[in-house]
Amino acid sequence: MTDVATTKTPGRFGRLYQGLTxxxxxGRRKVWFSVSIAIIVIGLCxxxxxxxxxxxxxxxxxxxxxxxTHSSVSAMTTAVTNAxxxxxVVEKLGSSTYQVSANINNLSQGAQVAETTKVVNAMATAAxxxxxxxxxxxxxxxxxxxxxxxxxxALLAFFVAVVAYISFRFxxxxxxxxxxxxxxxxxxxxxxxxxxGFQITPDTVIAxxxxxxxxxxxxxxxxDRVRDNxxxxxxxxxxxxxxxxxxxxxxxxxxxxxxxxxxxLPVLSVLLVGADLLGATTLQNYGLALFxxxxxxxxxxxxxxxxxxxxxxxxxxxxxxxxxxxxxxxxHKAFSAASAALLGSEGLQRxxxxxxxxxxxxxxxxxxxxxxxxxxxx
Amino acid sequence: xxxxxGTKRQLxxxxxxxxxxxxxxxxxxxxxxxxxxxxxxxxxxxxxVYKPATTATAxxxxxxxxxxxxxxxxxxxxxxxxxxxxKNVVVQAPGVKDARAVLAAVGQTAQLFFxxxxxxxxxxxxxxxxxxxxxxxCGAKYLESAANLAVTPNANIPAGFTMNSGILPDPxxxxxxxxxxxxxxxxxxxxxxxxxxxxxxxxxxxxLSGTAIGKAYASLDQTGAWVVAYTLTGAGSPKWDAVTKTYxxxxxxxxxxxxxxxxxxxxPANTTWTSYGGQGxxxxxxxxxxxxxxxxxxxxxxxxxxxxxxxxxxxxxxLGHSALIAGLGAxxxxxxxxxxxxxxxxxxxxxxxxxxLIATAALLWAVISALGHTAIAPSFSLAGVTGLIVxxxxxVDSYIVYFERLKDEARAGRSIxxxxxxxxxxxxxxxxxxxxxxxLAAVLLYLISIGDVRGFAFFLGLSTLMDIFFTWYFTRPxxxxxxxxxxxxxxALSMAAGLLTGGSND
Numbered sequence: 083m084t085d086v087a088t089t090k091t092p093g094r095f096g097r098l099y100q101g102l103t104x105x106x107x108x109g110r111r112k113v114w115f116s117v118s119i120a121i122i123v124i125g126l127c128x129x130x131x132x133x134x135x136x137x138x139x140x141x142x143x144x145x146x147x148x149x150x151t152h153s154s155v156s157a158m159t160t161a162v163t164n165a166x167x168x169x170x171v172v173e174k175l176g177s178s179t180y181q182v183s184a185n186i187n188n189l190s191q192g193a194q195v196a197e198t199t200k201v202v203n204a205m206a207t208a209a210x211x212x213x214x215x216x217x218x219x220x221x222x223x224x225x226x227x228x229x230x231x232x233x234x235x236a237l238l239a240f241f242v243a244v245v246a247y248i249s250f251r252f253x254x255x256x257x258x259x260x261x262x263x264x265x266x267x268x269x270x271x272x273x274x275x276x277x278x279g280f281q282i283t284p285d286t287v288i289a290x291x292x293x294x295x296x297x298x299x300x301x302x303x304x305x306d307r308v309r310d311n312x313x314x315x316x317x318x319x320x321x322x323x324x325x326x327x328x329x330x331x332x333x334x335x336x337x338x339x340x341x342x343x344x345x346x347l348p349v350l351s352v353l354l355v356g357a358d359l360l361g362a363t364t365l366q367n368y369g370l371a372l373f374x375x376x377x378x379x380x381x382x383x384x385x386x387x388x389x390x391x392x393x394x395x396x397x398x399x400x401x402x403x404x405x406x407x408x409x410x411x412x413x414h415k416a417f418s419a420a421s422a423a424l425l426g427s428e429g430l431q432r433x434x435x436x437x438x439x440x441x442x443x444x445x446x447x448x449x450x451x452x453x454x455x456x457x458x459x460x
Numbered sequence: 461x462x463x464x465x466g467t468k469r470q471l472x473x474x475x476x477x478x479x480x481x482x483x484x485x486x487x488x489x490x491x492x493x494x495x496x497x498x499x500x501x502x503x504x505x506x507x508x509v510y511k512p513a514t515t516a517t518a519x520x521x522x523x524x525x526x527x528x529x530x531x532x533x534x535x536x537x538x539x540x541x542x543x544x545x546x547k548n549v550v551v552q553a554p555g556v557k558d559a560r561a562v563l564a565a566v567g568q569t570a571q572l573f574f575x576x577x578x579x580x581x582x583x584x585x586x587x588x589x590x591x592x593x594x595x596x597x598c599g600a601k602y603l604e605s606a607a608n609l610a611v612t613p614n615a616n617i618p619a620g621f622t623m624n625s626g627i628l629p630d631p632x633x634x635x636x637x638x639x640x641x642x643x644x645x646x647x648x649x650x651x652x653x654x655x656x657x658x659x660x661x662x663x664x665x666x667x668l669s670g671t672a673i674g675k676a677y678a679s680l681d682q683t684g685a686w687v688v689a690y691t692l693t694g695a696g697s698p699k700w701d702a703v704t705k706t707y708x709x710x711x712x713x714x715x716x717x718x719x720x721x722x723x724x725x726x727x728p729a730n731t732t733w734t735s736y737g738g739q740g741x742x743x744x745x746x747x748x749x750x751x752x753x754x755x756x757x758x759x760x761x762x763x764x765x766x767x768x769x770x771x772x773x774x775x776x777x778x779l780g781h782s783a784l785i786a787g788l789g790a791x792x793x794x795x796x797x798x799x800x801x802x803x804x805x806x807x808x809x810x811x812x813x814x815x816x817l818i819a820t821a822a823l824l825w826a827v828i829s830a831l832g833h834t835a836i837a838p839s840f841s842l843a844g845v846t847g848l849i850v851x852x853x854x855x856v857d858s859y860i861v862y863f864e865r866l867k868d869e870a871r872a873g874r875s876i877x878x879x880x881x882x883x884x885x886x887x888x889x890x891x892x893x894x895x896x897x898x899x900l901a902a903v904l905l906y907l908i909s910i911g912d913v914r915g916f917a918f919f920l921g922l923s924t925l926m927d928i929f930f931t932w933y934f935t936r937p938x939x940x941x942x943x944x945x946x947x948x949x950x951x952a953l954s955m956a957a958g959l960l961t962g963g964s965n966d
Contacts, residue, residue, distance in 0.1 A: 139771070149778060179779070195564075202560070214558050215776040217504075225509070225770040228548075236908040243900055251893060288843060288905075288913045292850055292920070295901035299854065299894045303861060306890040337864040343801060344860065345853030348794025352849055355790045368846045369790075 107331045107385065108324040108392040114385035118266055125273010132276055137283035140230065142223035143185035144194075146201055148216045150209030151178050158182060158208055165204035166197060175366075180209070187223050194220065233287040240291070244298055252305055255394045260301045263387035267297045270378040271371060286371045293375025300341065300383040307334045308391065315404065322405040327392040331384060342380035349373050468944070471937035478933035482819040485826035489833075496825070497832030498554060499841025499915060502784040504777030505554035506562050510767035511547065520765055523756075524549055532566055545914075548770065554839060559774035572670025572758060573646050574703065575663035577604050577711035577723050580627070581651055583660055584634030593648040595636070598662055602630035604711055611709040611725065621727065633662060644718045652713070654720045656750075661720050663713050667703050670716075672696025674738075676758035678751035686746035688722075688755045690739065697738040704736065716757050787845035794849055798856055806863055808942070813859045816934055820855060820926050824848070827922065843916040851923035854898055858931045861894075862887035862939065880943030884936055891931050898924045 107114075138145055146162075158180050159172045170184040182205065186197050198218055206213040241261065248257035271290055275282060308330040315326050353369030395401050466474070489495075500507045512521065525542050528551055532540040540553035540562075556562050579598035601608070604627055611623045638660060639650040646666035653660050676690040692700050703712070704726045713723040724742045742754070775783075795817070803810030828840060865887045869879035902921030906914050 147779060148776075149782070199560070213560075215778055217773075217775045217779045218560070219771070219773045220769070221771040222511075222769060224511075228770070232909045233913070236905050236913075239908060240901055240904050243904060244897065247897065247900065284913065285843065285846075288846075288909075288916050291901065291905055291913075292847075292916075295898055296850070296853070298897050298901075299857075302894045302897055303857075303890055306893055310886065333868065334864070336867075337860055340802075340805065340860045340864070341853070341857045344798050344856045345850070347797040347801065348791065348849045348852045351794035351797060352790040352846065355786070355793045368843075372846075372850065 111389035122269045129276040135281045137281045144220040145183040148209045161204040161208035165200040259387045259391040263382040266382045267378045271375045274374045289371030297379030301387045323395045323401040324392040475937040482823040486822040489826045489829040494829040494833040496828045496840040499839035500554045501842045503554040504775045504780035506559035507773045508551045509770040510549045513766040516765040573666035573715045574668040578662045580629035581633035581660040582629040582631045587637035606709045676755040686751040687743040692738045701735045841915045844919040847916040847919035855927045858891045876943045880940045
């Protein structure tokens with residue numbers, strides 16, 4: 083990274099680092115949208131055909147967990163079948179945790195307690211530990227419904243509150259774009275869960291709610307910059323709304339990537355360190371949904387929300403007219419050069435000064451070196 | 461422009477204060493020995509969610525909570541909580557070793573038993589426990605037998621009968637402790653206290669259980685006195701008749717959870733009765749409240765409504781312990797990765813993030829410990845850990861937003877001195893907007909959702925608030941002060957290197 087810091091012609095990374103990238107986010111929206119639509123359609127198809135792999139919290143049922151260093155899935159299965167479980171599902175989680183799940187909700191309350199005790203004892207014997215070491219969970223048939231309903235209520239309330247907030251703080255079109263981006267993340271996550279057959283647990287639901295919050299958080303940061311930059315464009319008339327969105331996106335790209343990395347690194351660590359090495363299933367459930375969602379969230383705030391916003395805004399008469407004005411001046415072709423110069427709201431006055439700076443080394447003028455620093459006041 | 465910027469003295473004060481608050485509160489909690497209240501999935505333990513079988517009023521549910529609380533506390537489980545969440549009752553007992561034993565005690569539908577009263581027991585000072593089934597027999601003259609009581613109908617007095625009320629408590633029992641609820645076996649003789657009195661009873665084996673009772677309610681009789689009226693179930697009615705014939709004109713105790721609720725005299729109006737006809741009435745010196753509570757006890761057993769377990773979870777301490785290690789391990793590795801990345805990327809400013817995160821973590825730990833100590837907050841569960849891990853991203857992002865703005869400003873040719881002021885102003889607005897969304901999500905989730913989701917939302921919201929606090933009181937003064945001091949040094953750690961402003965050219 084040090085070489086990047088000293089060289090005067092930044093490479094791909096240096097441009098990103100300095101906010102000088104010139105990716106046409108709005109113009110290539112068809113590509114971005116197609117990728118998302120493809121993933122969502124595949125996910126929805128899978129959902130239609132295979133449905134979800136719902137955990138016991140949604141279906142109702144019981145599960146038992148024990149840590150056993152010297153045991154096997156087949157030994158556990160034999161043990162719990164002998165204890166009277168019908169078609170138990172036995173899984174090995176992490177390095178030494180065995181999970182047995184089965185549905186015994188058809189038994190009476192008393193019989194369930196008795197059966198649970200039998201299974202606990204059988205598993206403890208198989209694992210060579212005391213029965214106290216066996217964890218149990220049992221879920222009645224209606225509990226999952228309650229959890230889901232509450233989650234959906236929370237989701238709807240969240241949607242309403244967020245759309246209201248962004249409409250108020252920014253503007254309704256931004257709220258709509260942010261909302262669609264959130265919906266995108268929801269569909270992608272849900273689709274991925276169905277495609278890979280990951281189990282849906284209440285933890286997954288929590289994770290999805292978090293993702294939506296996070297995706298939105300990311301979008302708000304980007305839109306904040308868009309709002310800043312587009313404040314005066316009707317007056318100056320040098321850039322169209324779409325171009326300004328592009329510029330804002332390129333300016334915040336380093337932040338978006340950094341933020342996403344910073345958010346994804348801990349989640350990746352949850353997924354790999356927490357869940358795989360140490361075998362904590364709850365962590366795995368969170369980690370997986372968060373990972374899928376964060377990637378999707380980072381993608382959607384950059385590639386979905388902003389192009390959508392630009393599309394919607396370009397339809398407004400005043401911005402249509404602005405686009406026509408800019409086109410007649412032919413200045414929009416200078417997009418890449420301008421993007422480097424337009425820094426902050428006062429950047430416009432500097433355009434000529436910066437583009438003429440001797441540091442511009444590429445013939446296409448797409449890379450601009452910073453203006454020489456003023457002597458520091460002492 | 462002047463708003464976020466202060467004089468050097470103001471900035472220094474704010475910086476020092478924020479650090480003093482963070483580390484001071486951490487020190488205080490450590491000195492006081494407070495720690496976070498670990499949730500069930502981390503400490504091991506028991507969690508049950510009950511739903512009432514039928515619609516229950518708020519006061520009934522409150523009564524359920526009180527009764528369950530008494531049961532859990534009666535087991536000597538520390539740190540257990542019984543809470544109403546919406547229409548559900550949530551019982552949590554983190555840290556218990558044998559979670560299923562607690563579950564059995566909490567989850568039992570305490571049975572109501574009818575037991576014949578053999579005699580009253582005197583109470584002395586020194587009490588010894590006698591094993592179940594080894595109580596001494598009542599002395600003959602203390603027996604509350606039909607012969608000793610000698611109930612005689614007498615229509616001329618208001619009560620309608622006369623009886624021998626001079627039978628004394630048997631002094632033999634004065635050194636014997638009452639049978640504990642755990643040892644309370646329906647098939648053996650027991651010595652039980654009366655509800656709300658100092659009186660104790662020696663009771664025979666149970667002759668009937670509460671399932672014989674259909675409905676029970678408090679009502680006023682013709683004389684205006686409170687009575688408990690009850691109906692018997694179809695199966696219970698003949699059994700009741702048989703029992704009352706056996707114990708005719710004797711006392712029949714109504715026992716619940718090892719306490720005699722009432723010990724009424726079996727008293728049909730005339731002596732030539734054949735059946736109660738499926739209903740009866742208990743009279744005595746009832747107030748409206750005591751009549752009501754007896755009626756509730758008779759009809760519902762211990763609880764005013766029947767509870768159906770919705771989800772039950774017991775976690776063994778070892779599994780909980782490994783989950784805690786996994787969560788902490790994951791969090792620390794994640795944090796280390798994030799810090800490594802930001803320090804490589806931002807150099808000196810990365811160190812600001814490091815210090816900021818340490819201060820945030822210190823205050824967060826203190827707040828979580830204090831909340832855990834006061835039992836206001838949800839206990840710190842794996843969901844909470846995840847909330848915190850997620851919040852690492854949100855916290856660090858505030859720094860990133862600010863530093864990227866700084867880079868913008870510096871690239872636009874401004875000195876670092878001006879950039880830090882201008883950059884903060886715009887970054888602060890972004891951070892506020894974005895954190896507000898995060899907070900909104902946390903608050904809504906906390907209010908609406910059930911179960912683990914609440915713990916998650918709580919800790920997410922808490923750390924978001926911390927983020928706002930530290931961005932203003934810590935990051936702002938520190939970075940602005942650093943910016944003002946900044947010389948364009950060639951050090952790889954310098955702020956200029958982090959902002960890539962090519963300071964060496966100056």
